[in-house]
Amino acid sequence: MPASPTVDVHAHVLLPEIEALVDGLPGHAEAKALDARRNGPEALKVSGRMIGDRFARLTDVSARLAAMDAQGVDVQLVSPSPSHYHYWADEVTAEKAHRLANEATAAHCSAAPDRLRGLGLVPLQHPEQTVRALDHALDQGLLGIEISSHAPGRELSDPAYEPLWSRAEESGALVFLHPFGCTLDERLDRWYLSNSVGQPAENAVALSHLIFSGVLDRHPGLRIIAAHGGGYLPTHIGRADHAWRARTDAHACAREPSAYLRRLYFDSLVHDPYALGELVRVAGAERVLLGSDFPFDMGAEDPVGALRAAGLSDADLRAVRGGTAAALLRLWKD
Template sequence: MSTPVVDFHGHLAVPAADALVAGTPGFAAELAAEQRAHSPESLSVNRAQLRQLAGKLTSVPERLADLDAMDVDIQVVGPMPMHHYWSDENLAGRLAHTVNEAVAAHCAEAPERLFGLGSVPLQHPALAVELLEWAVTGLGLYGVSVSTTVDGRELADPAHDPVWAKAEELGAVVFVHPWGCSLGERLATRYLGNTVGQPVETTVALSHLIFTGVLDRFPGLKLVAAHGGGYLPTYVGRSDHAWRVREDARGCAEPPSAYLRRMWFDALVYTPRALCHLVEEVGADRVVLGTDHPFDMGVSNPLARLDAAGLAPAERAAIAGGNALDLLLKGRTR
């Protein structure tokens, strides 16, 4: 039998989690920052899209119908990437429990086709370690989704080392998916906050993880980057050059490009040429399909886009599903 087709990048809305933060000062501040970072026109389009997609973001039958239409056998389903890292320990714990239980329940309706990722409160690392273990060993999730910064703190901050250590121990996936952009008002016009800003955020977050030696300390960490890893694979030669010529840039043991082959990247780069370049830079064994289902910045024809790249049959099969299954299932503690 052929290897199943796996989409590594699907989203789930959790209304019960939204209710927990509604009316809190932290959420009000989060919304205010979002309003500054997008034009009124973009905010209106976003709100309309969320209303339109409500069923696809919560209904298992609607999700499975979409997967069938895309010829996708399995989808990795993670929460909407709003982790509310501003929340205090009590609220953060309730949020993680609510989100992770919702993801597990959603995937349990079609366990052969839906593999779940949860959320952990990285702003409280000890709690995050506890909840990561519970998500994987208690709820059967395959890892967690994280954003690119933690209330202004970089993912590469040493405070998060216990979380990466636990993820490495459990064989859990850590899916890096940005929410918003720290450039704020500079990218508010014409939806640049998402179009340009989200790839920038991913590029910066991954660069911190590489240059500060996090991936040296945790070589077994299963780190997966959304949106093809942002701009990093495209211009990693500049990072290598800095590492070679500047002592102050040499916080990692190897040239930065070497670490691209220690991460995984989804194939959501839109054009055959871009996908071929991603494969050339990171290796075909480090790329997985990603649709960003069901949002408009995603794609509904991932296999057609993969085929348009004209890769060798073995590379095509690996990206279509083989890499994802190896990543999800090998070395996993349950």
């Protein structure tokens, strides 16, 4: 391990055994139909080819390591593809699925333990299972969990998730907030707006729920990493601050919303050097982590180059490239 490793906190693994488990179960066809409606037929066709082209990097450790070497990445934090959330599943299926995801992700990472760390899944649609699922992930040697921006009928501000936040805070688990699917539905079903617009919107909504509901006030030790640079929220946080000052109904959290940006972590995947510079300005370099969305087409093929393009200072570049993440991932404590 280099003294100053380059660490990518946003990388995925595809787990075909999860899809084999849920295939044909009640509710699966309806979930696939919803996904198709939200994305549109052209997006599904392009995504199918894209996954096929990247299948080896998503499943084979040797192919992953070769790609990491080409990118100059020393360590990845690997999370299951968000397509494996399956928040439609019933209690029994959900428990089987998250346990299988945790165990399969841990097995993938164990093939290169000096270079891969992992995250598991919890069934947000069944809040009563989430603490047990988190503990199972930690028992597998994973560093935490990946969650979406909401579950059907529940926002992340729902009181039913308080035990999950408490356990994540107590255990020091990482919580990687990565949306999958946008509730704007058919409004985004062309030109891949479901991702280019939908993902940043979902990030902003989910983070706003965590901030305004007081989750971050009640759990100041939570270690949440927001994918996609936190979406639209960090660069438009001034509007939230204004609402907090101007309106009693928005004056719900203890401090201005912008103050909470320095209590969260964000990946660097914003696809714009000026936006990345602004993210570093409002959140602090010590709260921004290199992220590539490896190996999907909406990711960064050269994530380190994207950092350099932002013109960060040497100290800020070192922190974002891996200095902060190395401590979060406990690279020297295993």
